Amino acid sequence: MQTFLEFEKPIAELEGKIEELRHLTDTGDINIAEEVSKLQAKVDRLLRQTYAKLAPAQKVQVARHPNRPHCMDYIEGLVEDFTPLAGDRGFAEDHAIIGGIGRFRGRSAMIIGQEKGHDTESRVRHNFGMAKPEGYRKAIRLMELAERFKLPVITLVDTAGAYPGVGAEERGQAEAIARSIDTCLKLRVPLVATVIGEGGSGGAIALAAADRVLMLEHAIYSVISPEGCASILWRTNTAAAEAAAALRLTAQDLKDLGVIDRVVAEPIGGAHRDRSEIMTAVGNAIEDSFDELRGLDGGALRMKRRDKFLEMGQKGLS
Amino acid sequence: MNWLTNFVRPKIRALYTKKDVPDNLWHKCPNCEAMIFHRDLEENLHVCQHCGFHMRLDADKRLKMLFDDDDFQVIELPKAPIDPLRFRDQKRYTDRLKEAQAKTGKSDAIRVAHGKMGGIGTVIAAFDFGFMGGSMGIAVGEGLLAAARLAVLQEAPLVVVPSSGGARMQEGILSLMQMPRSTIAVQMVKEAGLPYIVVLTDPTTGGVTASFAMLGDLHIAEKGAQIGFAGARVIEDTIRETLPEGFQRSEYLMEHGMVDMVVHRKDLRETLIRVLDLLSRPGPSAEIVTLPKQEPEAVVAPTEAESIEDLTAEPTVAVTSDTPGAQPHSGETLEPATPGDRPER
Numbered sequence: 001m002q003t004f005l006e007f008e009k010p011i012a013e014l015e016g017k018i019e020e021l022r023h024l025t026d027t028g029d030i031n032i033a034e035e036v037s038k039l040q041a042k043v044d045r046l047l048r049q050t051y052a053k054l055a056p057a058q059k060v061q062v063a064r065h066p067n068r069p070h071c072m073d074y075i076e077g078l079v080e081d082f083t084p085l086a087g088d089r090g091f092a093e094d095h096a097i098i099g100g101i102g103r104f105r106g107r108s109a110m111i112i113g114q115e116k117g118h119d120t121e122s123r124v125r126h127n128f129g130m131a132k133p134e135g136y137r138k139a140i141r142l143m144e145l146a147e148r149f150k151l152p153v154i155t156l157v158d159t160a161g162a163y164p165g166v167g168a169e170e171r172g173q174a175e176a177i178a179r180s181i182d183t184c185l186k187l188r189v190p191l192v193a194t195v196i197g198e199g200g201s202g203g204a205i206a207l208a209a210a211d212r213v214l215m216l217e218h219a220i221y222s223v224i225s226p227e228g229c230a231s232i233l234w235r236t237n238t239a240a241a242e243a244a245a246a247l248r249l250t251a252q253d254l255k256d257l258g259v260i261d262r263v264v265a266e267p268i269g270g271a272h273r274d275r276s277e278i279m280t281a282v283g284n285a286i287e288d289s290f291d292e293l294r295g296l297d298g299g300a301l302r303m304k305r306r307d308k309f310l311e312m313g314q315k316g317l318s
Numbered sequence: 319m320n321w322l323t324n325f326v327r328p329k330i331r332a333l334y335t336k337k338d339v340p341d342n343l344w345h346k347c348p349n350c351e352a353m354i355f356h357r358d359l360e361e362n363l364h365v366c367q368h369c370g371f372h373m374r375l376d377a378d379k380r381l382k383m384l385f386d387d388d389d390f391q392v393i394e395l396p397k398a399p400i401d402p403l404r405f406r407d408q409k410r411y412t413d414r415l416k417e418a419q420a421k422t423g424k425s426d427a428i429r430v431a432h433g434k435m436g437g438i439g440t441v442i443a444a445f446d447f448g449f450m451g452g453s454m455g456i457a458v459g460e461g462l463l464a465a466a467r468l469a470v471l472q473e474a475p476l477v478v479v480p481s482s483g484g485a486r487m488q489e490g491i492l493s494l495m496q497m498p499r500s501t502i503a504v505q506m507v508k509e510a511g512l513p514y515i516v517v518l519t520d521p522t523t524g525g526v527t528a529s530f531a532m533l534g535d536l537h538i539a540e541k542g543a544q545i546g547f548a549g550a551r552v553i554e555d556t557i558r559e560t561l562p563e564g565f566q567r568s569e570y571l572m573e574h575g576m577v578d579m580v581v582h583r584k585d586l587r588e589t590l591i592r593v594l595d596l597l598s599r600p601g602p603s604a605e606i607v608t609l610p611k612q613e614p615e616a617v618v619a620p621t622e623a624e625s626i627e628d629l630t631a632e633p634t635v636a637v638t639s640d641t642p643g644a645q646p647h648s649g650e651t652l653e654p655a656t657p658g659d660r661p662e663r
Contacts, residue, residue: 162528164548164556169566170574174527174547181501182533201485201494202528202547209498223485223494223525228552233407233487247490248403257402259491306505309498310463313456314399 005061007050011269014043047269054218057241059250060226062218063197067272069279070129071098071113071156074196077279078286079104079111085142087134091171094135096127096163099142104154105287110146112139112207113156116197129198130163133176136206140176140183143191147298152190152290155207160225162203177206184209185305188298192289194264194282195219195251196271211305212289213259215251216282217266221259222249258315262289347371363583372540372583374520376422377429377444380479384442384587390433395425395464398457403490411488418449427452427482428461432468435477436591438598441469444479447521452482454526455489459496459503462530466503475513475594480531484524497529504533513597515590518545518568518577536593537577539568540586545577 004012018039021032054062062068075082075098082102086093099112114131117123139155146153162173184191184207193210199221215221224232226244231237248254251263264285267274293301345354349371354362363383364373375383381390405411419425427449432441443465445452462478469476485493507514516534520543527547539545546566554561564570568580581589 162547164553166553166557166561166565169546169548169553172532172574172576175532175576177528177547178497178501178530178532181498181529182505185498185501185505202497202525205494205497206528209501221491223490224487229407229487239407243407246403246405246407247487249491254491257491259495306502309495309502312495312499313402313459313492315402 003066005058005065007058007061011043011046011050014039014046018043044268047273051218051266051269055241056220056244056247056250057226059218060220060240060244062270063220065270065272066118068197069271069275070118070197071115071158073275074156074279074282075100075102075111075113077275078283079109082111085145086138088137088141090134090137092132092134094127094132094138095125096129096131096159097135097139099138101151105283107290108149108151110142110151110153111156112142112153113196114159114203114207116158127163129159130161131159131203132163132165132168133171133173136162136173136176136180139207140180143183143187147187147189150189152192152293153187154286155191155193155210157193157195157199157204157208157221158197159200159203160198161200162206174202177202180206181209185309186302187305188302190290190293190296190301191305192286192293194286195221195260196282200225209305209309211293211301211308212261214262214264214282214285214289215254215260216264216271216278217251218270219251220244220249221251221254222247258312348373365583370541370582372520372542374447374481376448377424377446377479380444381429381431381442383583384477384479384590385431385433385435385440386437390431390442392429392431393464393468395428395430395457395461398426398455398460401488402456402492403488405488405490407488414450414488422446422449424449426455426457426461428458430461430465430468432472432474435587435594438591438594439472439474440477440594441465441472441474442477442479445481445519447481447483450486452480452526453484453486453493454482454496454500455486455493456496458482458486459499462496462500462503463506466506469507469512470510473510473512475515475598476507477515477517477590477594478530478534479517479519480522480526481519482522482524482526484526494525497525500530501533504530508535513594515593517586517590518571519543521545523547523549523566532576535597537579538586538589538593539571539577539580541568541580541582543568545571 018036021036024032079102082100084098084100096114097112098115101108101110114129115126116129117126143153162177191210192212192214193208195215197219199219201223204221226240226247227237229243229247230239234243251260254260255263262285264281267277271278296304343356345356345359347354347366347369350366350369352366352368354366358367364375401411424446427446428443429446430443443462465476485496487493504514513535515536515538516531518531518537518539520540522531522543522545524547527545544566545568550561550566568577571577572580
């Protein structure tokens with residue numbers, strides 16, 4: 001079932017009409033096919049116009065769209081022989097972070113990412129994509145495993161943030177994230193991160209201190225959620241839209257700031273409207289990034305990755 | 319309005335307020351509410367003498383407290399780009415920055431200094447919570463990197479004393495990027511084989527905890543400090559229950575294996591010196607060496623003038639010569655002290 005966002009109302013109405021007309025076709029009216037194609041053209045135009053100039057707050061909604069493809073969709077679409085690996089070897093298996101080995105475009109790779117789930121049951125199972133320390137420690141273990149076998153690492157970032165809970169604090173949520181960043185930066189194999197939906201603060205950077213950081217056109221990546229920022233700085237939740245704009249959390253702004261390396265174009269109307277198209281686009285972008293990194297040995301990779309982060313922040317918005 | 323309100327009333331008010339005690343002479347303990355005389359407070363390193371509550375210290379007081387008697391120099395930090403996002407909430411970020419600068423007299427929330435601690439050359443980076451909650455933006459990240467580079471250059475240990483609410487929201491994603499950047503600073507120090515010690519003080523939370531502050535070789539926490547990742551309110555909202563007693567306090571973290579020790583502020587300097595000495599001077603302690611014992615054997619057949627020169631050079635050498643590696647500069651002074659090394663004369 002298609003879910004429409006609030007700003008998509010005119011589109012939803014048109015698509016509803018098309019649906020109605022299609023049902024009428026069954027009754028044998030001839031002009032209806034023409035009418036449908038006309039309406040479809042209108043929908044396409046409207047979608048194109050709407051998505052070409054999404055406000056930051058609207059992008060936040062698209063990035064969190066329930067139908068948006070998530071980590072496991074990309075793994076299914078891009079990785080053959082995916083073999084999930086579980087556990088941090090210390091405490092537990094965290095289903096919020098999926099990890100495993102598989103074949104990406106013919107080459108063995110380690111794939112790690114946050115999974116939000118697609119229905120109530122799976123969302124609860126994956127804790128809505130909010131990882132606990134054991135999740136980050138699993139990621140660390142898998143990155144180190146990848147290094148041992150010289151496998152490139154692909155991370156898929158999609159989380160509202162690391163889980164804020166008593167148990168998570170007790171087991172060292174901060175320490176786990178810090179170590180995960182540390183491990184990313186030390187890695188002697190290529191590491192390509194893609195923000196596919198929501199890049200939520202520390203929980204996101206834990207997997208994204210990478211050689212190349214890619215970001216989907218309508219994904220967001222921020223130090224704090226716009227809602228959180230609004231409640232702290234504006235002292236009201238209703239200012240979330242203003243906060244979203246002030247935080248510069250869109251892929252376009254982040255590219256401008258030099259924080260991400262590449263924006264991956266989404267199908268018109270967002271990634272959820274054409275899954276196979278977005279799979280191909282993301283796959284191509286990741287492959288391109290690995291191609292760019294080919295030939296660099298472990299030490300060079302590490303040094304270049306470090307330099308990239310050291311240079312960050314010198315450039316303001318243009 | 320008129321002469322009465324504009325002139326007379328302020329005059330009368332002034333008469334009363336003049337009689338008041340200047341408010342900076344007495345401080346109220348935020349914990350037990352006891353009144354503490356400012357001199358007692360200074361003497362007790364801003365710890366309440368009634369209940370032992372550790373009040374927050376600004377960076378300058380912290381540096382002064384840790385280094386040997388004023389034997390330190392604050393370094394100038396690299397200029398960081400100001401307000402790269404042109405951020406504005408209800409106020410402009412640039413205005414907030416200016417306010418904080420006027421209030422504290424500092425350019426940002428971190429101070430970096432080098433000097434001696436118990437005679438050991440040390441670099442310390444201390445946070446100012448008073449400067450926008452000690453939040454970490456580009457300037458703080460640059461400060462930590464500068465501190466790390468200085469430590470590597472001087473082959474000195476690095477001590478970082480965070481007191482911070484986390485990342486500086488007003489710098490958006492660039493504040494988040496200080497997490498990997500500060501992690502790189504830590505890696506530089508560790509790769510140079512130097513000790514990196516974190517002194518966790520009240521409060522250390524958010525992105526600061528989730529990066530350099532939890533990567534120390536040693537974690538020393540001041541008593542009762544709040545240390546954690548997520549804010550207590552956020553957690554309460556998520557789990558919808560009240561939090562356990564002492565949650566996210568130093569003692570609680572030690573119970574859960576996140577810090578090595580919890581230390582009273584009065585013992586902090588001594589503890590740091592002890593661990594720095596143990597880590598960076600692995601050989602027998604310098605003071606144990608007795609000078610005259612080595613002397614007679616070493617002198618083979620120097621001329622009179624040379625032997626006098628050697629004797630005068632000896633004290634500085636003997637202290638350092640038993641700690642090779644830890645004190646790289648000792649090599650320069652060591653050479654002329656051993657007469658056998660100079661056959662040409």
